[in-house]
Amino acid sequence: MTTIALDAMGGDCAPKAEVEGAIQAAKHHHVRVILVGQEDRIRQELRQHEGWEDLPLEIRHASEVITMDDSAAKAMRTKKDSSIRIANRLVRDGEAAGVVSAGNTGAAMATAKMVQGMIPGVERPALASAFPTATVDRFVVVIDVGANVDSTAKMLSQFAVMGEVYSRVIFKVQRPRIGLLSIGEEEHKGNELTHEATRLLKAMPLNFIGNVEGRDLYTDRADVIVCDGFVGNVALKVSEGVVEVIRHMLRESLQATITRKIGAMMARSAFAEFRKRVDYSEQGGAPLLGVKGVCIISHGRSTAKAIKNAIRMAKDFAEGQTTQKIEAELRSQVSVR
Numbered sequence: 001m002t003t004i005a006l007d008a009m010g011g012d013c014a015p016k017a018e019v020e021g022a023i024q025a026a027k028h029h030h031v032r033v034i035l036v037g038q039e040d041r042i043r044q045e046l047r048q049h050e051g052w053e054d055l056p057l058e059i060r061h062a063s064e065v066i067t068m069d070d071s072a073a074k075a076m077r078t079k080k081d082s083s084i085r086i087a088n089r090l091v092r093d094g095e096a097a098g099v100v101s102a103g104n105t106g107a108a109m110a111t112a113k114m115v116q117g118m119i120p121g122v123e124r125p126a127l128a129s130a131f132p133t134a135t136v137d138r139f140v141v142v143i144d145v146g147a148n149v150d151s152t153a154k155m156l157s158q159f160a161v162m163g164e165v166y167s168r169v170i171f172k173v174q175r176p177r178i179g180l181l182s183i184g185e186e187e188h189k190g191n192e193l194t195h196e197a198t199r200l201l202k203a204m205p206l207n208f209i210g211n212v213e214g215r216d217l218y219t220d221r222a223d224v225i226v227c228d229g230f231v232g233n234v235a236l237k238v239s240e241g242v243v244e245v246i247r248h249m250l251r252e253s254l255q256a257t258i259t260r261k262i263g264a265m266m267a268r269s270a271f272a273e274f275r276k277r278v279d280y281s282e283q284g285g286a287p288l289l290g291v292k293g294v295c296i297i298s299h300g301r302s303t304a305k306a307i308k309n310a311i312r313m314a315k316d317f318a319e320g321q322t323t324q325k326i327e328a329e330l331r332s333q334v335s336v337r
Helices: 016-028 039-046 072-078 083-092 105-116 153-170 192-202 214-218 229-254 258-266 268-278 304-319 322-332
Strands: 002-007 031-037 057-061 098-101 126-132 139-143 177-181 207-212 224-226 286-289 294-297
Touching (some): 002 083, 016 031, 016 039, 016 304, 057 083, 083 098, 098 304, 126 153, 126 229, 139 214, 177 192, 192 207
Parallel strands (some): 031 057, 139 224, 177 224
16 A cells, blocks of 8 residues: 655644545545644544544654745754654655645755755756646646746756656656747747757657647647746646636626526536636645655645545555656656756
């Protein structure tokens, strides 16, 4: 049974959401979960769930918590017994196959990089997010969505390799199409970064299709879209905002009149499917690619459902040997080194 270490103190609703999510994952995904954090608070939450003792759950005490307000660098220096640090040690030492955290993103990334170490040939880790497309059950992997606010062309080429492996292993795309996010499809458009990245990507044994635009995040034109972390994070946050606005507008519009309310009731299953396709909690989190182990970073506001799915994602990454495949791909491509 695959074991996943969960930072039980990280999220906005910790440890309540983390404990409930871990219980759901242990019940439904055949996974063992080590809950890392302040033991008394974790046990208090576990006692709210009858029968948890029969599940493959374990508690590992960590006396300190890194908050959302903490500086990542300072917290790493001063909080050496934090839940996120202990969870990453479990992965480094082979007690767990992966780690999940909904805590301070900067601290989670920095700790994973320091404790687990980096894959040889990778300059910086990158966050990959799966965006839903207009095609049912098809996702586009966008990388990087926030780990690096200033990227080089060489880093973008490394992100492309990592995203390509992610798409193949997790979404079973046989030969992923790689696109470079720019301000126009034509090769001459963009900036110095995209021009140099295009040169590198064209020389690599990838299915590189050239530049794609922001609208292509949802059109199924590419399977992997590569971008600088600053741009990717803006795209991610804009997308989340648009989804919330659409939900609100649909709810208001459909409740405006009796006729519309009746229509809404008849179309309930269609709206449920829409919510499922755009709900971040269905994915659970974003994998931090480039570190030696498996690390899934979730929203601070993650629900129990999101935590459950993040644990499932960590399990899938570990069992699919995604990290090992990324390392092998990078090793085989001299131009990326």
